[in-house]
Amino acid sequence: MTIQMSREDGLYYRQTLFDKARRVVIKVGSAILTNENGMNYDVIDNIAREIAFLRNSGREVILVSSGAVAAGRKKISFVPGGELSIPEKQALASIGQSVLMHVYDEAFAKHGQKIAQLLLTHSDLSHRNRYLNVRNTLKTLFKFGVIPIINENDTVSVEELRFGDNDTLGALVSNLIEADMFICLTDVVGLYNGNPHNDPKAKPIYTVAEVTPEIEAMAGNVKSALGTGGMQSKIRAAKMVSAAGGSSFIGPGREPDILKQLFSGELIGTFFFPSASKLPSRKHWIAYVLKPKGKLILDQGACYALSKNGKSLLPSGINQVIGDFGVGDSVECCDQNGDVFAVGLINYSSADIAKIQGVQSHMIAELLGFKDSEEVMHRDNLVLL
Template identity: 45%
Template sequence: MPLAGKWIGMDLVRQEIVKSAKSIVVKVGSNVLTAEDGTLDRAHLAHLTEQIAEIKASGREVALVSSGSIAAGIGRLGLPKRPTSLPELQAAAAVGQAELIDAYEATLRPRGFHAAQVLLTADDFDDRGRYLNTRNTLLQLFRWNAIPIINENDTVSVEEIRFGDNDRLAAMVTNLLRAPLLIILSVVDGLYPTAEAAEQGGAPIDKIMQLDESIFAMAGTSTSGLGTGGMTTKLEAARLATSSGESVWIAGGRRPNVLRDMLNAEPIGTVIPARGGTLAARKRWIGHTVRPRGTFIVDEGAEMAVAQRGASLLSVGVVEIRGRFEKGDVVAIEGPSGRSFARGLTNYSSEEARKIVRMPSDRLAEPLSTARYDAVIHRDNLVIL
């Protein structure tokens, strides 16, 4: 089946999302690629990869965020179950990553494409220079007719530099590439309103127009045997992507021809359209990519001024400083309710900021010797979440 068929009677939202998606990020979960015996399901991987090659051949750019290295290593090593210790998991990933890339290359090469292994850690996104270099590398791979196969660098990652799951990594890659569409392929067909609906073969929710708490309440907290993320992590990834101007589509990765059906705008899975306009690249990085180094706790007046009137954050509205950070670091802004509502580049280190808490801007020179900035965070360096 071709990737662009007749759309008569098809869903208009899906049609528009597919038509605008000149570049696509596809995320494939561990369980989608793993056979019942714990080994890599090469046949199904090849089936999905054929469809990814068709997307590339249609003139779109496509990047693949693929889980499965640890699962592939478990199968290759003949382990009876998923290890629990960090050294064992990282060793399994080291063995499995080679098998994973080999499987992708075996399917892509006969179709005229290259499989390019890209292993990332959260530090690659936190550092602005490395972040831009990663983007430039991926764009060059596109020009060289390669399909990036992206995964977390499980062999070296530790808790402090982990993404947590590949759903979040996929959303961050989507932001990095400014791709209009993120497809998340899971072992479930989408978000179901209740567990009973999923168990009894009901239909998933067709569209989610707003990711509020009622939607997250439907997701539950379950994780699968080989994967690290359940539906909650997928919705969190969707919130990250859609708030930056990208759409997300969750569907069952074990469904035959799933990507072909999606690119034909078939009414499958759960679609979450983008919200609002597209953020500029720099503000994507500030608001949705880099991890905050600390937090400014502000009063109600400051929250209203920043969130509703687009004002800069002034020291007089800051009531508490948390964490340690330097000038130029990304810092979260939290209101009285405890909700983090914005992020920005701080003009002051945490040590300096603690000296000017609750202080009017015209008095900042007293504790700091010289008052360099009227605002703690200027509105040009602020992103409302």
């Protein structure tokens, strides 16, 4: 659902969201934390001062920070002969984490702020109990008046345990602790409706009511050290936060007093409104945290029943099973063209679904020798995308 409003109303709504934001997640990337000499201490000092400003205004703040690998390279003067291997990245991250936290500890101490470190892998959030434990830890740190600094645990992460990037991690943390706002500080000024390098009429996009395919395509107009993929991941992160009822901002992290400017109403960067319809916490976890283990190709009737009538998925509507998955795994639902339109938790394994696809539910016990559920995927565990 798109929020329709005039430019003036949009700017007023934007400022209202800044004024009301009491819990904020701020993500900073390597592009602004480091320079050719290693850690960019001026930027780090500015970020610490700005976050202290938010803390002193009564807000709770989490910092999601990259930079461990870059800090590790500087620490041991490591110059690779080409692209870093995974073991090299993991070793450098283990060296750099202590350096990074030492720099942050000194920077925040100047402003009377205490910090704590949390290193996470994707499995810490994909297992529901661990997900809730992380949330409880963060809320306890808030109670203690401490600023949590979160990074992916690059030292132990392998492909299946990775978030992919810290933009995704920041968005997931925002939704985990029900943050009002996700602020992504990077090396670009924001989105443009054209390429400002070759289009003199290109204008900055200050507010986005809804992340549409057109908005996602605007990532190609932004040139930065991150490349197009970097901006696209930030827009996807904003979309994830919006679905959970939060707002997001993408803007220049090297700008002095950037957070003071934002919260005082300066038009800078690109601001994303929250969705008009908030996705419940558990369904957001299913849709955005879990990594799908397979796909189901559904017939037209099943697609309509799920997307339009809010029904559960029955075996009769399944045409094809793709992948190897077990009971309780996340599985995507696709139409006849293979386009994903829903995702949910599955009640039967891929091997069992292959035996019952296309049949009526009353035949499940006869074909499998047991019947755990009438539905292959219950509507309470299914999210439309």
